[in-house]
Amino acid sequence: MGGSTSLSAVYTRPCLRQAPRCASYSTRSLSLSAPSRAPPRLYLRSSPWNNASNYALSSTARPRPWEVTTALSDVSARRLYSSKTTMSDLERRIAAIPLDRFRNFCIVAHIDHGKSTLSDRLLEITGTISSSNTNRQILDTLEVERERGITVKAQTCTMIYNHNGEDYLLHLVDTPGHVDFRAEVTRSYASCGGALLLIDASQGVQAQTVANFFLAFAEGLKILPVINKIDMTAADVPRVLEQIESTFELDSSKAIGVSAKTGLNVKNLLPAIVDTIPAPAGDATKPLRMLLVDSWYDSFRGVVCLVRLFDGTVKAGDQLVSFATGHKYTVGEVGIRYPTQVPQTILRAGQVGYVFFNPGMKKIQDAKLGDTYTTVGSEDVVEPYPGFEEPKPMVFVAAFPTDPADYSRLSDSISQLVLNDRSITLYKDHSEALGAGWRVGFLGSLHCSVFQDRLRQEYGASVIITEPAVQTKVMWENGQETIHQSPVDFPEFEERKTRATFFEPFVLATLTVPEEYLGRAIELCEASRGEQESIEFFQGMQVILKYRIPTAQLVDDLFGKLKGVTKGYATLDYEDAGWRESDLVKLQLLVNKQPVDAIARVVHRSQVERLGRQWVTKFKEHVQRQMFEVVIQAAVGKKIIARETLKPFRKDVLAKLHASDITRRKKLLEKQKEGRKKLRAVGNVVIEQEAFQKFLAK
Numbered sequence: 231m232g233g234s235t236s237l238s239a240v241y242t243r244p245c246l247r248q249a250p251r252c253a254s255y256s257t258r259s260l261s262l263s264a265p266s267r268a269p270p271r272l273y274l275r276s277s278p279w280n281n282a283s284n285y286a287l288s289s290t291a292r293p294r295p296w297e298v299t300t301a302l303s304d305v306s307a308r309r310l311y312s313s314k315t316t317m318s319d320l321e322r323r324i325a326a327i328p329l330d331r332f333r334n335f336c337i338v339a340h341i342d343h344g345k346s347t348l349s350d351r352l353l354e355i356t357g358t359i360s361s362s363n364t365n366r367q368i369l370d371t372l373e374v375e376r377e378r379g380i381t382v383k384a385q386t387c388t389m390i391y392n393h394n395g396e397d398y399l400l401h402l403v404d405t406p407g408h409v410d411f412r413a414e415v416t417r418s419y420a421s422c423g424g425a426l427l428l429i430d431a432s433q434g435v436q437a438q439t440v441a442n443f444f445l446a447f448a449e450g451l452k453i454l455p456v457i458n459k460i461d462m463t464a465a466d467v468p469r470v471l472e473q474i475e476s477t478f479e480l481d482s483s484k485a486i487g488v489s490a491k492t493g494l495n496v497k498n499l500l501p502a503i504v505d506t507i508p509a510p511a512g513d514a515t516k517p518l519r520m521l522l523v524d525s526w527y528d529s530f531r532g533v534v535c536l537v538r539l540f541d542g543t544v545k546a547g548d549q550l551v552s553f554a555t556g557h558k559y560t561v562g563e564v565g566i567r568y569p570t571q572v573p574q575t576i577l578r579a580g581q582v583g584y585v586f587f588n589p590g591m592k593k594i595q596d597a598k599l600g601d602t603y604t605t606v607g608s609e610d611v612v613e614p615y616p617g618f619e620e621p622k623p624m625v626f627v628a629a630f631p632t633d634p635a636d637y638s639r640l641s642d643s644i645s646q647l648v649l650n651d652r653s654i655t656l657y658k659d660h661s662e663a664l665g666a667g668w669r670v671g672f673l674g675s676l677h678c679s680v681f682q683d684r685l686r687q688e689y690g691a692s693v694i695i696t697e698p699a700v701q702t703k704v705m706w707e708n709g710q711e712t713i714h715q716s717p718v719d720f721p722e723f724e725e726r727k728t729r730a731t732f733f734e735p736f737v738l739a740t741l742t743v744p745e746e747y748l749g750r751a752i753e754l755c756e757a758s759r760g761e762q763e764s765i766e767f768f769q770g771m772q773v774i775l776k777y778r779i780p781t782a783q784l785v786d787d788l789f790g791k792l793k794g795v796t797k798g799y800a801t802l803d804y805e806d807a808g809w810r811e812s813d814l815v816k817l818q819l820l821v822n823k824q825p826v827d828a829i830a831r832v833v834h835r836s837q838v839e840r841l842g843r844q845w846v847t848k849f850k851e852h853v854q855r856q857m858f859e860v861v862i863q864a865a866v867g868k869k870i871i872a873r874e875t876l877k878p879f880r881k882d883v884l885a886k887l888h889a890s891d892i893t894r895r896k897k898l899l900e901k902q903k904e905g906r907k908k909l910r911a912v913g914n915v916v917i918e919q920e921a922f923q924k925f926l927a928k
């Protein structure tokens with residue numbers, strides 16, 4: 231049980247603040263955390279998380295730089311600043327804080343458990359923001375984040391906390407809780423020494439609490455359990471304390487109960503942070519070793535980089551070199567986020583701050599996340615940081631302007647969004663029906679819908695977006711493999727039997743479901759072509775289900791459906807489970823025998839009938855009647871699955887004519903034929919863009 235041993239080894243440091251300090255829940259927590267009680271290990275052994283891959287996480291965890299460095303050679307911070315420089319009071323205060331009083335930490339939690347609210351409260355208590363600001367979430371800066379109440383991009387903030395007369399430099403990273411944004415979460419951990427494991431007192435441990443805990447644990451972060459929302463009447467603190475011990479083997483007596491919303495007990499969290507989370511190691515006198523953690527685009531400054539300094543210092547005018555690209559840059563400005571960007575004279579080992587260059591870095595692609603920078607000339611003596619794994623797109627959509635004349639405007643808007651969200655992949659695309667557009671890849675369906683919202687809110691562009699699709703893989707007879715992102719280039723039905731084998735991506739989904747909804751959750755997973763891997767009954771009537779599910783089903787709003795059948799009580803987490811052979815076919819919509827490429831989809835054969843029928847009925851509703859009959863069909867290759875007919879407008883003028891008026895009758899028929907010819911000549915059927923928009927809208 232290597233995992234268990236290292237788990238308990240991580241939590242050896244004493245904690246200053248114990249849970250009983252919170253008056254409102256001291257009695258309950260005391261009764262649960264008798265001092266002689268050994269941390270229960272039984273659950274971890276039998277838990278779904280106790281598998282090879284999770285233990286692999288802990289055993290292969292890289293030693294973090296501040297753990298392998300034994301000698302802390304911190305120079306007096308003041309010596310790093312030139313005496314001639316005029317420093318602000320803030321800078322003077324920061325300059326006086328030695329490295330052993332730095333604390334870099336993040337908050338690890340399930341979605342909506344209150345990370346952003348707690349961050350705001352910490353900023354308020356440390357005087358970083360005034361309390362008048364606190365009715366909104368300071369770190370959720372994007373409009374969509376405020377509107378949906380979710381964190382999309384990890385945000386950071388520096389705080390100064392005075393503890394027993396000494397200043398501490400705290401650096402907080404607010405990470406997104408949703409599973410789509412896991413790459414953001416993992417990246418954030420690299421700049422931290424510890425994490426607050428935040429759990430909603432009414433909901434208890436949820437799928438992503440566990441998933442994010444293991445990510446943080448694998449990164450070697452010290453964990454401080456925090457129970458939030460203790461003000462709620464539904465709060466069940468004893469249950470959460472029990473879960474903290476049984477699920478994570480953490481000492482629940484160290485947990486702090488808070489209400490981020492009312493501020494109750496939050497001030498007792500700060501001393502616990504100072505005591506539990508280790509100071510970063512580093513040496514400001516060594517050559518610069520600076521990790522690029524995040525980046526965003528600023529139209530005046532170019533790319534701004536969020537960096538974590540492991541060794542050395544950086545200031546304006548320094549000549550830096552990137553290990554990943556070899557490009558050289560002159561530093562234009564360095565600073566901290568407090569919570570807005572505040573310029574500083576210097577950043578030193580242990581700090582997290584921002585850097586931009588002069589002239590500015592033009593392309594966000596040059597700012598490779600996980601890249602190491604050093605000063606020109608130190609390349610040979612500095613070892614670069616191992617870097618991050620680039621996130622892989624999972625969901626693809628095609629996007630087209632509603633009005634083709636808007637192409638270049640929309641192109642600018644999309645490029646702007648991609649500049650700030652590097653996990654989006656973007657290619658040019660073309661559709662017969664919708665003209666020029668883009669194929670865009672996302673980390674998940676929430677990521678995809680957030681992108682659409684951001685596009686509409688921040689740029690006001692109106693856009694047609696096709697249904698989310700996943701990649702497919704084809705193994706050809708000759709052993710060659712091709713990956714297809716778009717249904718358009720997926721091979722036709724006739725080719726499949728003899729020439730190819732098809733594969734689709736799968737995920738291993740972990741669902742946390744209250745026991746009373748178990749039956750419905752299982753039904754949903756089975757209907758989504760899922761295969762059960764395990765079922766575990768968990769504390770407090772919760773069940774953890776593991777299913778192997780096609781990614782296509784996951785992105786077809788599995789989470790929304792799950793919430794529907796469990797009245798919103800279930801949670802979902804997933805990890806990539808590789809390719810699996812699958813009976814895939816391309817379903818196409820034909821309008822008067824012409825395929826409408828924007829609506830094609832690669833689906834499992836079992837779904838063809840239902841989807842085909844649905845398509846033709848829905849499309850008929852949105853297409854306007856024409857001068858001639860319109861046949862709408864759903865087809866797989868040459869096989870027609872479903873059909874609907876849209877009757878033509880037909881002026882029945884002939885009926886009004888006298889039977890003997892043959893010349894006039896012929897003339898009228900000719901005229902009608904001409905009209906039809908005209909329409910047919912203009913691409914057969916005239917379909918308004920609006921029809922696509924309505925059809926593709928959920």
Ligand SMILES: Nc1nc2c(ncn2[C@@H]2O[C@H](COP(=O)(O)OP(=O)(O)OP(=O)(O)O)[C@@H](O)[C@H]2O)c(=O)[nH]1
Pocket residue numbers: 339340341342343344345346347348379380381382405406407408458459460461462488489490491492
């Ligand atoms: N009653 C109560 N509500 C809280 C408390 N903390 C947060 N909330 C509410 O819980 C909801 C979610 O809070 P957030 O801070 O946005 O949660 P989050 O974890 O940052 O969410 P993501 O960033 O999307 O993962 C909001 O409506 C908050 O007002 C608390 O202590 N008590």
